[in-house]
Amino acid sequence: MSVTAPTGFRAAGVHAGLKASGTRDLALVVNDGPHAVAAGVFTTNRVVAAPVVWSRVVLGDGVARAVVLNSGGANACTGPEGFVDTHTTAEHVGQVLDVSAGDVAVCSTGLIGERLDMPALLAGVDAAAAALSTDGGADAARAIMTTDTVPKEVVVHGGAPGRTWTVGGMAKGAGMLAPGLATMLCVLTTDAVVTEEDARAALREATRTTLERVDSDGCMSTNDTVLLLASGASGVPADRAALTEALTAACAGLARALVADAEGASHEIAVTVRGASDADAAVAVARAVTRSNLFKAAVFGNDPNWGRVLAAVGTVPPDVAPYDADRLDVTINGVQVCRAGGVGEDRSLVDLAAAREVRVVVDLHAGTAAATVWTNDLTHDYVHENSAYSS
Amino acid sequence: MSVTAPTGFRAAGVHAGLKASGTRDLALVVNDGPHAVAAGVFTTNRVVAAPVVWSRVVLGDGVARAVVLNSGGANACTGPEGFVDTHTTAEHVGQVLDVSAGDVAVCSTGLIGERLDMPALLAGVDAAAAALSTDGGADAARAIMTTDTVPKEVVVHGGAPGRTWTVGGMAKGAGMLAPGLATMLCVLTTDAVVTEEDARAALREATRTTLERVDSDGCMSTNDTVLLLASGASGVPADRAALTEALTAACAGLARALVADAEGASHEIAVTVRGASDADAAVAVARAVTRSNLFKAAVFGNDPNWGRVLAAVGTVPPDVAPYDADRLDVTINGVQVCRAGGVGEDRSLVDLAAAREVRVVVDLHAGTAAATVWTNDLTHDYVHENSAYSS
Numbered sequence: 001m002s003v004t005a006p007t008g009f010r011a012a013g014v015h016a017g018l019k020a021s022g023t024r025d026l027a028l029v030v031n032d033g034p035h036a037v038a039a040g041v042f043t044t045n046r047v048v049a050a051p052v053v054w055s056r057v058v059l060g061d062g063v064a065r066a067v068v069l070n071s072g073g074a075n076a077c078t079g080p081e082g083f084v085d086t087h088t089t090a091e092h093v094g095q096v097l098d099v100s101a102g103d104v105a106v107c108s109t110g111l112i113g114e115r116l117d118m119p120a121l122l123a124g125v126d127a128a129a130a131a132l133s134t135d136g137g138a139d140a141a142r143a144i145m146t147t148d149t150v151p152k153e154v155v156v157h158g159g160a161p162g163r164t165w166t167v168g169g170m171a172k173g174a175g176m177l178a179p180g181l182a183t184m185l186c187v188l189t190t191d192a193v194v195t196e197e198d199a200r201a202a203l204r205e206a207t208r209t210t211l212e213r214v215d216s217d218g219c220m221s222t223n224d225t226v227l228l229l230a231s232g233a234s235g236v237p238a239d240r241a242a243l244t245e246a247l248t249a250a251c252a253g254l255a256r257a258l259v260a261d262a263e264g265a266s267h268e269i270a271v272t273v274r275g276a277s278d279a280d281a282a283v284a285v286a287r288a289v290t291r292s293n294l295f296k297a298a299v300f301g302n303d304p305n306w307g308r309v310l311a312a313v314g315t316v317p318p319d320v321a322p323y324d325a326d327r328l329d330v331t332i333n334g335v336q337v338c339r340a341g342g343v344g345e346d347r348s349l350v351d352l353a354a355a356r357e358v359r360v361v362v363d364l365h366a367g368t369a370a371a372t373v374w375t376n377d378l379t380h381d382y383v384h385e386n387s388a389y390s391s
Numbered sequence: 392m393s394v395t396a397p398t399g400f401r402a403a404g405v406h407a408g409l410k411a412s413g414t415r416d417l418a419l420v421v422n423d424g425p426h427a428v429a430a431g432v433f434t435t436n437r438v439v440a441a442p443v444v445w446s447r448v449v450l451g452d453g454v455a456r457a458v459v460l461n462s463g464g465a466n467a468c469t470g471p472e473g474f475v476d477t478h479t480t481a482e483h484v485g486q487v488l489d490v491s492a493g494d495v496a497v498c499s500t501g502l503i504g505e506r507l508d509m510p511a512l513l514a515g516v517d518a519a520a521a522a523l524s525t526d527g528g529a530d531a532a533r534a535i536m537t538t539d540t541v542p543k544e545v546v547v548h549g550g551a552p553g554r555t556w557t558v559g560g561m562a563k564g565a566g567m568l569a570p571g572l573a574t575m576l577c578v579l580t581t582d583a584v585v586t587e588e589d590a591r592a593a594l595r596e597a598t599r600t601t602l603e604r605v606d607s608d609g610c611m612s613t614n615d616t617v618l619l620l621a622s623g624a625s626g627v628p629a630d631r632a633a634l635t636e637a638l639t640a641a642c643a644g645l646a647r648a649l650v651a652d653a654e655g656a657s658h659e660i661a662v663t664v665r666g667a668s669d670a671d672a673a674v675a676v677a678r679a680v681t682r683s684n685l686f687k688a689a690v691f692g693n694d695p696n697w698g699r700v701l702a703a704v705g706t707v708p709p710d711v712a713p714y715d716a717d718r719l720d721v722t723i724n725g726v727q728v729c730r731a732g733g734v735g736e737d738r739s740l741v742d743l744a745a746a747r748e749v750r751v752v753v754d755l756h757a758g759t760a761a762a763t764v765w766t767n768d769l770t771h772d773y774v775h776e777n778s779a780y781s782s
Contacts, residue, residue: 047705079733112698301778307503314438315611342470387692
């Protein structure tokens with residue numbers, strides 16, 4: 001169901017002909033109201049795709065009535081012509097749906113540096129508009145896939161018995177998952193009655209602790225976008241705390257699904273740093289570990305190489321994360337392989353081959369804060385997919 | 392010849408039994424004077440191996456008479472016992488050579504988190520001392536190899552006709568080449584007459600623009616060490632500028648050799664950033680590109696994916712490197728594939744399969760500074776070597 005799980009939304013996913021594979025490549029999500037509250041979070045990359053430039057403006061007033069998303073082309077680094085293409089797309093969606101183009105967000109994903117096939121895309125918009133339905137969420141989730149092997153959808157319920165509201169969401173992304181999100185497109189919908197301010201604050205907080213803590217390959221995308229559309233169709237108000245909680249659960253579910261389907265991965269790795277002076281310090285240390293190609297290649301080889309964990313921990317500057325290197329502990333899948341910066345239990349006690357999920361815990365013994373960042377192992381298939389990828 | 396090319400030095404490389412492969416694994420380099428001037432540059436990792444802790448102290452007074460280096464074990468994360476092992480090694484070398492242990496630097500490389508086989512190592516020191524010779528440089532260069540496929544040696548001449556001096560050097564390192572050097576061990580020798588201050592300043596400057604601009608896999612080692620020993624045996628003084636020039640040439644040669652032999656690489660990639668506001672900005676942008684797994688995997692697939700270059704450039708904060716994203720140019724092997732942030736010449740004009748060396752030039756159009764950082768492509772073999780690596 002994903003984005004059509006809450007009331008007040010229709011969606012569709014069609015094949016417009018942008019992807020050579022012949023699969024669905026254009027999605028449309030429409031908020032039928034009564035409200036059109038919206039919020040967005042975008043990549044912090046300085047090189048941004050035309051649809052990001054456009055959608056930032058659309059979301060600026062906290063109102064959006066539709067989102068059109070295409071795979072088969074990122075429309076990034078395409079110059080003024082690329083921006084015209086995005087603008088034309090929004091205008092066309094606006095005409096077809098009879099809403100202002102200024103209330104239509106646009107998302108694109110695929111190869112950078114290529115113009116989109118606009119006739120195919122605009123015809124696809126017509127087809128999608130004709131196919132819009134209140135159970136179109138699943139098709140929409142399929143249409144935004146690139147190298148994803150499965151669609152990512154989530155549904156979370158909020159409120160109290162008799163007065164419930166729902167959050168639905170879909171996401172795509174299987175590589176390029178990094179610091180400020182990932183080529184990761186994500187659309188969340190809710191039928192709760194919420195204010196613009198609460199929508200913005202709740203989305204910001206929900207992504208900060210979930211999607212922003214997924215770091216598959218350390219590469220930040222030009223196209224990352226997370227959008228929230230709120231229809232108010234349930235008639236049930238949600239306050240900021242309740243909305244934040246529901247959005248966080250939805251984003252956490254999608255983030256976990258993204259990691260599980262990361263390009264070529266054979267393990268998902270949760271790096272938890274605890275005993276940190278504050279949460280930022282914990283995140284910084286965890287991120288350093290999740291970006292160590294050497295550690296990630298070791299995990300692929302089922303080698304619990306904790307020395308590579310410590311080498312990565314040691315790269316974080318003291319002003320970012322204070323700790324004493326002689327007090328560091330590292331536990332891998334429950335086995336404390338490193339104690340007080342030195343050799344702990346026998347590393348051969350760690351069995352990484354038994355499961356996809358690997359849990360690394362680093363204790364800094366420098367405070368009480370903790371954070372977890374997710375990543376994947378570095379595999380032959382990652383290299384293969386990303387050396388052959390051009391779709 | 393390497394470290395024994397200058398007069399006043401003897402060296403040896405022997406098999407002590409630390410490496411399972413049965414190849415040479417212990418090197419000794421001795422400065423017979425008349426001077427014993429020395430300088431060192433070490434990893435900036437906060438998690439450092441015992442030999443780094445020791446050698447920093449040894450080099451503190453600008454004097455060293457010998458360096459003992461072993462492969463087959465990094466002696467990192469080995470706690471107080473590991474430090475005792477390093478100390479014992481230095482004491483033993485001091486006894487055998489009849490010099491103060493406080494003038495004996497120690498370097499180790501290999502797996503982190505394992506104690507060294509000290510009886511084997513100390514017997515190896517005896518064997519190396521017995522084998523010391525003025526043409527032992529080649530054996531020493533072989534003894535410090537780990538996953539290196541070839542030894543790295545360099546000889547540079549300085550001075551004027553009739554008044555010459557020489558710099559010799561050896562290095563090892565094939566992975567973990569990163570920010571503050573790499574598990575990279577490097578010993579440079581010279582027979583020039585130099586002051587402690589000049590030795591320190593010249594080594595610092597020479598490494599800054601060479602070995603510190605090699606970034607094979609973004610992973611910083613716990614053991615990186617670059618040492619300079621000056622015997623003064625030529626009787627010819629070298630001033631700071633001349634010494635810096637010769638050391639820079641030597642380090643550049645070794646850095647190039649390290650990149651050419653990086654683990655599993657099929658391409659060497661030179662990322663030059665020009666038009667930068669200052670050199671630090673140029674280095675920061677170049678380093679961001681050299682750390683993009685996506686771009687490096689694309690190069691492995693002979694795909695000139697300039698969008699991934701721009702996506703990496705965009706991750707550098709504006710206060711570090713000011714530029715306008717709409718003015719960025721990217722040239723790959725002479726073909727300007729990106730012009731003014733958009734599509735330039737046809738990417739199919741770039742032939743990456745023709746040669747190992749790939750030259751990427753990013754023009755920021757924000758100033759006149761430039762810098763080059765070297766890296767490698769990300770290959771199946773990199774993943775394989777680093778998932779299987781435990782020697």
